[in-house]
Amino acid sequence: VKDLGKFFQPKSIAIVGVSSKTTGLGGMSYLVRYLDAGFPGRIYPVNPRGGEIVGLKTYASLSSLPEVPDLTTICVPAGSVPGVLEECGRLGARHIHLLTSGFGEIGTEEGRKLDGRIAAAAREHRLLIMGPNGMGPYCPSARLTAWGAIPGRDGPVGIVSQSGGITQRLTEWLCSLGVGVSKAASIGNATVLDVNDCLEFLAADPSTRVIGIYLESVREGRRLLDLARQVNREKPVLLLRGGETQAGAATAASHTGSMAGEQRVWRAFYRQTGLVHTRSIAEWMDAILAFTLLPAPAGGGVFIVGGGGGTSVVHGDICVGEGLHVPSLSAPSMAKLRPVVPVAGSIAGNPLDYWAIYSDPACLGAVLQIAYADPRVHMIIVDRMIPRKAFHMPLDMPDPTPGTIELMRTNGQRKPTVFLVDSDGGDVGLAEAGAAMRAQFCDAGVPAYPSFDRAARALAHLYRHQSHLTKTGAPS
């Protein structure tokens, strides 16, 4: 395992290439954000002109710093990078984040040559280089957060990604939903440190429980296979792979200079490793939420609660389409439901459709108790409608959300249970109310999704992952 610790918990940072430009991505934006986040260590801006920047003394070169920095962030133009790396090598600065782009990914001979010089410098001086063309390390617990909500939120999710934009998006999302990030590594072209190095590090990191990877290229496929298979048994690994299709692969080539492998090879990869295979950023995020907050399900039977008549029918179809099933409830469950759910205008069964589920947490509680006791039910999706005039709802009814969240806390996820808060529909107020309600649930540790499809798909990932572990003889 390569020692990447100083990337995420540095005591001192040098930022090489801080111009006075205050907008856009660059040394200045890193400097300002580290200060905003309250980074407690020492920060050294490096700029040949000297003087002061945002109240900090700047240094003409790395060699003139009072110490060897734990982390060196390089933001100078591509052509100047090899010289700075030589200086790092001489001084013994080993942990280097290379933000600069304009290397192999631009597809020119010049770009490829520069990539080669970076790799050579790393070998010669034993440098650990994250990048180029990457956003680098992110660690809220160390207040090392150069993007997203400042100062970010500490949590159990570790991230390795070849896209800066996707890394930012995911960290921001996880923080907004109250889940939080242990460590993120935006590794760009992965010229030196690659996905394997970071995966190995996160596997050994005690603050990381779930791992998300965005990948465009792999140098050592066999090592990734072995590593992923092993890590995935201890910590779920969720993969979003860019370049799955030829169209994507061509783009990946001009994004990080890599060519994606063959479909066939990847199918075998997923089968052998049991890695969670997601296909969009939202699907990836949804699944991470489920793996972070829910226990493993004992099977693929889903109980669908609420939703209305026609909607319940569609929900059942969607579950089956995702590889789950919607079992009939057991005879004892049906007997217990009878006094709880009336006959006309409702559906007592699975799916269950009854108006009071929305408005009365006690009624939902009674239904959940029945589901917890039913051996055919392994997971539960509850539709949480947002009160609105269009649905003949009394808008002045008491808000059932706090009571529902309290109910979920008391029940403590006895079977994986998620909520659907669907605020789609073009109405701005509804969109806002829905996002707020989902955030309330997620913040309380209960996954809430904006569409039934997404809820069902997240649970399907959870179920398939558990099935893989069981089939291959997991410890749990």
Add this chain to the structure above:
Amino acid sequence: VKDLGKFFQPKSIAIVGVSSKTTGLGGMSYLVRYLDAGFPGRIYPVNPRGGEIVGLKTYASLSSLPEVPDLTTICVPAGSVPGVLEECGRLGARHIHLLTSGFGEIGTEEGRKLDGRIAAAAREHRLLIMGPNGMGPYCPSARLTAWGAIPGRDGPVGIVSQSGGITQRLTEWLCSLGVGVSKAASIGNATVLDVNDCLEFLAADPSTRVIGIYLESVREGRRLLDLARQVNREKPVLLLRGGETQAGAATAASHTGSMAGEQRVWRAFYRQTGLVHTRSIAEWMDAILAFTLLPAPAGGGVFIVGGGGGTSVVHGDICVGEGLHVPSLSAPSMAKLRPVVPVAGSIAGNPLDYWAIYSDPACLGAVLQIAYADPRVHMIIVDRMIPRKAFHMPLDMPDPTPGTIELMRTNGQRKPTVFLVDSDGGDVGLAEAGAAMRAQFCDAGVPAYPSFDRAARALAHLYRHQSHLTKTGAPS
């Protein structure tokens, strides 16, 4: 074609069964909403107790009204319905909406018998009955809007649906996005008037251009096949079918008392009719938006604009997964792009990734002109990022949305072009800003979607529909 006109443009309405209860679905809620919407005709509440309700004289029975009502809405309990239908028959009131539930859908012998008596009364007196267990007719141009935004919005979309909740949802959604509804029929159990009757009526209705159907049961499958095949050539028909899977079908049985047909039969149905096959309410709505606002594409080649590096890669993969393709641009297009898009930090090609696309409508305009001239490009998806701090954006930059909308108006959808406004991410302010921006685009006649998957899927439906028409020798 059955004459359903009076359902949607009645001059007088009797509401039988108006209690003084002001909440919940029932005669009172219909009465109040028709008044709120400014329904210009005569409304007669019927209640054996007489007196006044919300300022209107009530009548003890249908027989005591001063005229035979064009539309009779029946809200009395199921057991009393046959008696009211007899009275309708005697008086010659032929257009009847039966809101009451508790018939075949509850699965009892008693419920099935009542259904039989409704069908018998319809045959005997030549009654046109919409329901039971349905929300009935909806027509914004006639101010006949008993649900959703009041008074609703007139537009080109006609709806037939076996779910009241889904009908409400879709009408509300279409109105919020500025598209609007011509006529909607929530037909519930479809005991008398069924999908075929309504489809035939909408096909002949000059104010309807696009037709959405939610279906759980079909009595005359052969007639639906012939009708759908013929109508779909003139007006796109988009079908969401509840009960596609066994789980859904079992629920459909208890929702509207119907059993869904076999998968095999339905696959042949879609192949022969070319109907647009959607699988969730959002997918159905997204496609309706595309069919309503966009011209037919000449092929399946998508140009992807904006999105960032990694995201562009994933977007390409998603297009291919939806059955579209992401062509390389032609050599002349690439030559024209060179002066517009810089090399480092951007991707000039397809997908195209360049920061100025977000901030500068003139730059987007230059890129669109290139795409319009490129014969390989048939459809365009533009990523419209919402300015936010997390992405190193200057938050004080001028809002590019009005300029972008003006650009789209000028270009007049020369090739089907949609926008992606992805506000997912758990942040409440972002959710609100995204919904507002999407509504702005849609209101200006430009479809805007909340995720790339959904944008790509809507365009894929448009492309497949056009392919079907071309293959089967369409007039256009």
